[in-house]
Amino acid sequence: VTRHTHEFELIEWIRSIVGESPRIPVGIGDDAAAIHFPRDAKCLFATDMLMEGVHFRCPPATPRQIGRKALAVNLSDMAAMAGRPLAAFVSIALPKAVGRAWAEELHRGIHQLAMEFGVTLAGGDTNSWNGPFVISVGVIGESTERGPVLRRGAQPGDWIMTTGAFGGSLSGKHLSFQPRIMEALQLHEAVSLHAMIDVSDGLASDLHHILAESGVGAVLHEKTIPISTAAHDINDGQPALWHALGDGEDFELLFTVSREEGQRLLDRPPFDVPLAHIGEIVVGAGCVLRDADGRERVLPTLGWQHEL
Amino acid sequence: VTRHTHEFELIEWIRSIVGESPRIPVGIGDDAAAIHFPRDAKCLFATDMLMEGVHFRCPPATPRQIGRKALAVNLSDMAAMAGRPLAAFVSIALPKAVGRAWAEELHRGIHQLAMEFGVTLAGGDTNSWNGPFVISVGVIGESTERGPVLRRGAQPGDWIMTTGAFGGSLSGKHLSFQPRIMEALQLHEAVSLHAMIDVSDGLASDLHHILAESGVGAVLHEKTIPISTAAHDINDGQPALWHALGDGEDFELLFTVSREEGQRLLDRPPFDVPLAHIGEIVVGAGCVLRDADGRERVLPTLGWQHEL
Numbered sequence: 001v002t003r004h005t006h007e008f009e010l011i012e013w014i015r016s017i018v019g020e021s022p023r024i025p026v027g028i029g030d031d032a033a034a035i036h037f038p039r040d041a042k043c044l045f046a047t048d049m050l051m052e053g054v055h056f057r058c059p060p061a062t063p064r065q066i067g068r069k070a071l072a073v074n075l076s077d078m079a080a081m082a083g084r085p086l087a088a089f090v091s092i093a094l095p096k097a098v099g100r101a102w103a104e105e106l107h108r109g110i111h112q113l114a115m116e117f118g119v120t121l122a123g124g125d126t127n128s129w130n131g132p133f134v135i136s137v138g139v140i141g142e143s144t145e146r147g148p149v150l151r152r153g154a155q156p157g158d159w160i161m162t163t164g165a166f167g168g169s170l171s172g173k174h175l176s177f178q179p180r181i182m183e184a185l186q187l188h189e190a191v192s193l194h195a196m197i198d199v200s201d202g203l204a205s206d207l208h209h210i211l212a213e214s215g216v217g218a219v220l221h222e223k224t225i226p227i228s229t230a231a232h233d234i235n236d237g238q239p240a241l242w243h244a245l246g247d248g249e250d251f252e253l254l255f256t257v258s259r260e261e262g263q264r265l266l267d268r269p270p271f272d273v274p275l276a277h278i279g280e281i282v283v284g285a286g287c288v289l290r291d292a293d294g295r296e297r298v299l300p301t302l303g304w305q306h307e308l
Numbered sequence: 309v310t311r312h313t314h315e316f317e318l319i320e321w322i323r324s325i326v327g328e329s330p331r332i333p334v335g336i337g338d339d340a341a342a343i344h345f346p347r348d349a350k351c352l353f354a355t356d357m358l359m360e361g362v363h364f365r366c367p368p369a370t371p372r373q374i375g376r377k378a379l380a381v382n383l384s385d386m387a388a389m390a391g392r393p394l395a396a397f398v399s400i401a402l403p404k405a406v407g408r409a410w411a412e413e414l415h416r417g418i419h420q421l422a423m424e425f426g427v428t429l430a431g432g433d434t435n436s437w438n439g440p441f442v443i444s445v446g447v448i449g450e451s452t453e454r455g456p457v458l459r460r461g462a463q464p465g466d467w468i469m470t471t472g473a474f475g476g477s478l479s480g481k482h483l484s485f486q487p488r489i490m491e492a493l494q495l496h497e498a499v500s501l502h503a504m505i506d507v508s509d510g511l512a513s514d515l516h517h518i519l520a521e522s523g524v525g526a527v528l529h530e531k532t533i534p535i536s537t538a539a540h541d542i543n544d545g546q547p548a549l550w551h552a553l554g555d556g557e558d559f560e561l562l563f564t565v566s567r568e569e570g571q572r573l574l575d576r577p578p579f580d581v582p583l584a585h586i587g588e589i590v591v592g593a594g595c596v597l598r599d600a601d602g603r604e605r606v607l608p609t610l611g612w613q614h615e616l
Contacts, residue, residue: 005610025350026458029521031388031505032354032449034456037345042333045353045448046340049399049433080339091357091444125357125444136399136433136444140353141340148342150334197339213337302313 007126010100014107014121021120023086033122035087035140042143046077052095052132056175063102065175066135067109073200074139075117075179076251080198081148082188083141085117085181090124093134106135117181146188149255154195154214158281159262163273164252166203167231167243174249184253186270191262196255202248204303207287210256217284220299222291226276245289246303256281315434318408322415322429329428331394341430343395343448350451354385360403360440364483371410373483374443375417381508382447383425383487384559388506389456390496391449393425393489398432401442414443425489454496457563462503462522466589467570471581472560474511475539475551482557492561494578499570504563510556512611515595518564525592528607530599534584553597554611564589 015028026034037043050070052058058066071088078085090110094103114121119139163183180198187193195214199206203225211218222241228250231243257265262277269275279287287299323336334342345351358378360366366374379396386393398418402411422429427447471491488506495501503522507514511533519526530549536558539551565573570585577583587595595607 026456030459031385032352032391032447032456034389034451035351035353037349037351041345043343043345043351043448044340045343045395045397045431045446047397047399047431047433047444047446049401049435049442049444051401051435051437051439051442053439054401054435054437077339081342083340087353089353089355089446091355093357093359093362093442123353123355125355127357127359127362129359129362131359131361131440131442134357134359134401134439134442136355136357138353138355138397138446139340140351140448143342148334148340151338 007128010103011126013104017111018121024120024122027120027122033087037142042148044078044081044083044141044143044148045138046074047136047138048073048077049134049136051134058133061175063105064109067106068113069175070135070137071110071113072177072179074137075181076198076200078139078141079180079184079253080196081143082184082193082196083143083148084185085119085139085141087122087140088114088119089122089138091136092126093131094128095133096128096130144185144188149188149193149196151195151197151210152213154210154216154256154281156216156281156283157259158194158256159259159277160218160220160256160279160281161262161265162226162252162254162276162278164250165226165228166199166250166252167228167240167247168234169230169247169249171230173230177251179251180253183271183273187255190270191257191265194256196253199250199252199254200248202246202303203250203254204245204299205248205301206254208301210254211285211287217282218279218287219282220279220287220289222289224276224278226274242303245299315436318411319434321412325419326429332428332430335428335430341395345450350456352386352389352391352449352451352456353446354382355444355446356381356385357442357444359442366441369483371413372417375414376421377483378443378445379418379421380485380487382445383489384506384508386447386449387488387492387561388504389451390492390501390504391451391456392493393427393447393449395430395448396422396427397430397446399444400434401439402436403441404436404438452493452496457496457501457504459503459505459518460521462518462524462564462589464524464589464591465567466502466564467567467585468526468528468564468587468589469570469573470534470560470562470584470586472558473534473536474507474558474560475536475548475555476542477538477555477557479538481538485559487559488561491579491581495563498578499565499573502564504561507558507560507562508556510554510611511558511562512553512607513556513609514562516609518562519593519595525590526587526595527590528587528595528597530597532584532586534582550611553607
């Protein structure tokens with residue numbers, strides 16, 4: 001397979017807008033990138049693939065929004081580990097029907113968000129074909145001196161907490177959300193985070209990931225779950241709560257901490273994004289949802305979305 | 309977008325066949341992988357995306373061959389930096405029409421090659437859709453204590469050298485080539501490698517990458533270029549030499565060293581893969597091809613493939 005001249009030209013244009021980083025002695029333009037890890041550090045790596053017609057439609061999404069989202073979902077994964085992102089790698093399969101301007105808009109969306117978070121585009125792979133648009137982004141980061149926060153550390157008695165609100169993301173937030181990098185680093189500094197994940201599959205589904213990896217169960221308090229305005233605005237006959245639990249693509253943090261540290265976070269929140277205490281980790285497996293009258297029902301792994 | 313149960317099941321199956329590595333405290337099953345860099349090391353990262361109908365057709369390629377190739381092209385990039393690969397990340401967009409057995413065969417192809425090179429599958433992203441098959445693989449490695457070998461170090465007077473032979477790869481080698489990891493590490497140990505690349509775009513094209521990045525020119529000696537049997541076997545009326553220069557997907561090493569060290573490599577080759585001295589780096593830009601009678605012609609950036 002021969003790379004075409006216009007692909008090389010696009011790569012040169014991308015290279016021209018990307019800055020340098022002292023941590024990245026080799027970036028775009030070689031067979032691999034090189035990133036310096038100056039201390040006894042953990043290198044973190046997250047990757048996500050987004051496909052046209054599955055993760056977005058274009059239109060209504062613009063190429064700039066798609067580029068932004070493709071990087072943002074990976075920064076959200078880095079946040080879930082309480083890591084600091086350093087470098088991004090962007091591989092694309094561009095439909096032959098889209099032109100150079102479209103590809104530049106895509107990269108402007110990536111570049112703008114990368115600059116906000118001090119991330120350097122350091123490589124990738126640029127291809128064109130007759131299929132739909134596909135973008136695969138990888139992000140390399142490093143853990144702080146407190147180490148990465150995993151899914152598998154939740155302990156019975158922990159509080160289950162969240163940032164932000166849930167549900168209805170597809171009406172807009174999924175293209176414009178702010179990855180919770182700063183919030184995760186501040187939480188990691190303020191308290192001992194036992195387990196953490198970013199909510200991409202859905203609040204119910206991602207909580208079940210923490211439970212399965214940690215070998216514990218959970219009780220959620222129905223009335224404490226933060227429901228977004230967007231979830232309330234959906235008029236499909238389903239309760240907003242069900243959207244909050246099942247929709248996904250919220251890209252908020254879901255984490256567990258000791259009861260004492262959870263209370264401390266609520267008393268002295270380290271940032272402006274709302275924090276909520278939505279339940280507790282218990283001995284056992286699976287999750288029950290408790291309503292205001294104390295009635296409990298089992299929360300399905302994927303929320304109720306498939307039953308409705 | 310909600311991940312489907314069968315995607316989670318496939319991920320659990322993949323996880324079950326993947327081993328552990330002391331260098332990778334967090335692998336599949338969290339938001340990001342964590343890789344330990346115990347010394348003041350350079351983290352290397354290479355990534356490539358392969359698309360059905362562009363980089364392979366299936367059939368005739370089997371899913372096992374496609375999985376192998378998707379990892380192998382990245383190991384070849386790691387070889388070009390004289391790096392040691394550690395971890396691989398595999399993101400796929402699976403056509404809904406292919407079943408679980410197909411996806412398992414793909415992963416067996418990846419797994420087998422990964423084990424040969426001591427590489428651990430440490431993450432990725434598994435999706436299905438109605439489009440053609442797409443696979444994006446990333447590989448994290450580390451440089452040796454001599455550092456990574458870049459494209460940009462070629463110096464006037466250097467010998468231009470290669471491993472293996474060139475041309476006609478699409479008749480089979482592109483699916484079965486052996487990434488030159490061990491050879492690159494042995495060369496890096498034996499001599500001072502000034503510049504190196506793996507030949508994926510084509511011998512002419514990839515030599516031009518070295519020349520452009522290094523700000524130098526080159527003279528190639530026509531009769532010394534190693535032409536593969538496969539290139540001789542193509543009956544399309546083009547000279548085998550032109551296939552060797554233009555076809556690409558050879559995944560051999562192309563490198564420059566001082567004349568003295570080049571001669572030493574020819575006198576005492578550090579491995580069995582054939583080494584060839586095909587030309588010299590000169591002051592200037594671009595590349596000329598010199599025939600047995602001393603006649604010179606300019607070698608186009610992409611070889612002659614587009615003019616024929």
